[in-house]
Amino acid sequence: MKTKHVRSAFFNGSEVNRDYYKSRDTIVAQATPKGVGAISIVRLSGRNAVNIAAGICKNKRAVDAAEPKRLLFVELQKSDGTLLDNALCVIYRSPKSYTGEDSVEFFLHGSPHIVSLTIERCCQNGARTAEPGEFTKRAFLNGRIDLTQAEGIADLIASTGELSHRAAILQREGALSKRIEKIRNRLTEMCGLIELEIDFIEQNLPVIDREEVQASLNTIKDDLTMLEHSIIRGRLAREGATVVIAGAPNVGKSTLFNMLTGEERAIVHETPGTTRDAVEAIIDWDGLTIRLIDTAGQSADFSGPDVTAVEKARHAVKSSDIVLWVIDLHEAHSQLPSEDIEGKSLIIGNKADLLGGGEEQLKNDCITVSALKGIGLEKIKSAVLERLLPEGTENITDGVITRDRHLDCVRIGREAIDRSLGVIDRGEGEELIAADLREAVDALGKIIGEVTNEDVIRRIFSDFCIGK
Ligand SMILES: Nc1nc2c(ncn2[C@@H]2O[C@H](COP(=O)(O)OP(=O)(O)O)[C@@H](O)[C@H]2O)c(=O)[nH]1
Ligand SMILES: [Mg+2]
Numbered sequence: 001m002k003t004k005h006v007r008s009a010f011f012n013g014s015e016v017n018r019d020y021y022k023s024r025d026t027i028v029a030q031a032t033p034k035g036v037g038a039i040s041i042v043r044l045s046g047r048n049a050v051n052i053a054a055g056i057c058k059n060k061r062a063v064d065a066a067e068p069k070r071l072l073f074v075e076l077q078k079s080d081g082t083l084l085d086n087a088l089c090v091i092y093r094s095p096k097s098y099t100g101e102d103s104v105e106f107f108l109h110g111s112p113h114i115v116s117l118t119i120e121r122c123c124q125n126g127a128r129t130a131e132p133g134e135f136t137k138r139a140f141l142n143g144r145i146d147l148t149q150a151e152g153i154a155d156l157i158a159s160t161g162e163l164s165h166r167a168a169i170l171q172r173e174g175a176l177s178k179r180i181e182k183i184r185n186r187l188t189e190m191c192g193l194i195e196l197e198i199d200f201i202e203q204n205l206p207v208i209d210r211e212e213v214q215a216s217l218n219t220i221k222d223d224l225t226m227l228e229h230s231i232i233r234g235r236l237a238r239e240g241a242t243v244v245i246a247g248a249p250n251v252g253k254s255t256l257f258n259m260l261t262g263e264e265r266a267i268v269h270e271t272p273g274t275t276r277d278a279v280e281a282i283i284d285w286d287g288l289t290i291r292l293i294d295t296a297g298q299s300a301d302f303s304g305p306d307v308t309a310v311e312k313a314r315h316a317v318k319s320s321d322i323v324l325w326v327i328d329l330h331e332a333h334s335q336l337p338s339e340d341i342e343g344k345s346l347i348i349g350n351k352a353d354l355l356g357g358g359e360e361q362l363k364n365d366c367i368t369v370s371a372l373k374g375i376g377l378e379k380i381k382s383a384v385l386e387r388l389l390p391e392g393t394e395n396i397t398d399g400v401i402t403r404d405r406h407l408d409c410v411r412i413g414r415e416a417i418d419r420s421l422g423v424i425d426r427g428e429g430e431e432l433i434a435a436d437l438r439e440a441v442d443a444l445g446k447i448i449g450e451v452t453n454e455d456v457i458r459r460i461f462s463d464f465c466i467g468k
Helices: 002-010 049-055 060-064 112-124 134-141 147-158 162-172 175-203 210-229 231-239 253-261 305-318 339-344 360-364 377-388 404-425 430-448 454-462
Strands: 027-030 039-045 072-077 083-092 103-109 241-247 279-285 288-294 322-328 345-350
Touching (some): 027 112, 027 134, 039 134, 049 103, 072 103, 083 112, 134 147, 147 454, 162 231, 175 210, 210 231, 231 404, 241 305, 241 377, 253 279, 253 322, 253 377, 345 377, 404 430
Parallel strands (some): 241 322, 322 345
Antiparallel strands (some): 027 039, 039 103, 072 083
């Protein structure tokens, strides 16, 4: 009981007051993509949603009295009473809706004209058009979801492959929130105890055992460090990886690119300098989205437009996750990559089909393939996946961080714990420990949106599309 009392005092003023951000407007937007389609959806949300919807339908009473989450046939009317569209509609009653508010969805014939007339009619009746992400923002403000779950919804919409889809679903279901909450709760509890100790200091009644606190903080610190590392997995799942094919001219880069993508995208020619613009393709390797880029051959002897092409290639290499540096095994003086990309490059020894023997030495240092004959390509795939996801990489089901925003907060939290451990080491006062722990609790709270500010909220939701 005591802890509870201390906890609420501790949080005084730092928890977000979601009511402060809430809008009383009823909002309206198209939820389906712009353009012609079989069906377009217009959704309304807010305290007057049902009223406004009823106001533009011929059978007003039926809409008002409609059973929630049941399809209802309606006749939408223009302002002069003529038919706008025969449509279906669903009403949702607060709090059992996506936003937590009263909401309505109209399923219209998919004409942009019908959609804009419907939105106009809703606005004439008191709605206003929604900002990007405003429906999801309302879901957050009404406590339906937390911030990481809202981000999970954005990721779900943007997912491109098996892994990004799975990661988004996990985040939407709260895998990351749960992991953060667990650590945050432990910290909050410790904070409570330490504040209790401060209260009892005058009576000289020690409440906490410093060694125990130290051990617990060390465990929490380890958990935060692991969470920090989980960004590698999280980011990879969410964004995929960029793999760039580079190397000297004429070593078979474009041939390899075409083989790996299964398409004749890049021009292959025996003349050096054929590829100038970087050619890109999205491929799926074991569920992971890979952006594969073929670049121009890199040579110091080039002039004219080739120089620009080489610059482009270097830029692509710089911003890549992995470089497949291709060398021609058949050439005596095969060019190896510069030192600064060694860390992220895999050497691909190409044209193995032309080898007689005696090149064993070179072959050992690289992945030997024949792009032309399609031999050894599987080895490239497994080497890339192994490099991207080394043994011991976190499993996404444990809840991983996926964004710089998360990483920044986890870091701030971990550094605060570090400082508090220093305070304990130096035998300094409880107030200092409590202040550091409070900072850590707040930093973790920012990830899930327990602690937040307008700026963060605006940034997160403005990335959504309108109507979500
Ligand atoms: N024998 C053999 N020739 C290849 C192989 N890969 C590419 N080539 C040939 O090497 C030449 C240059 O290929 P290309 O893909 O345009 O090289 P890039 O300049 O590095 O993109 C072409 O004539 C290809 O047919 C291979 O594995 N074996
Ligand atoms: Mg090429």
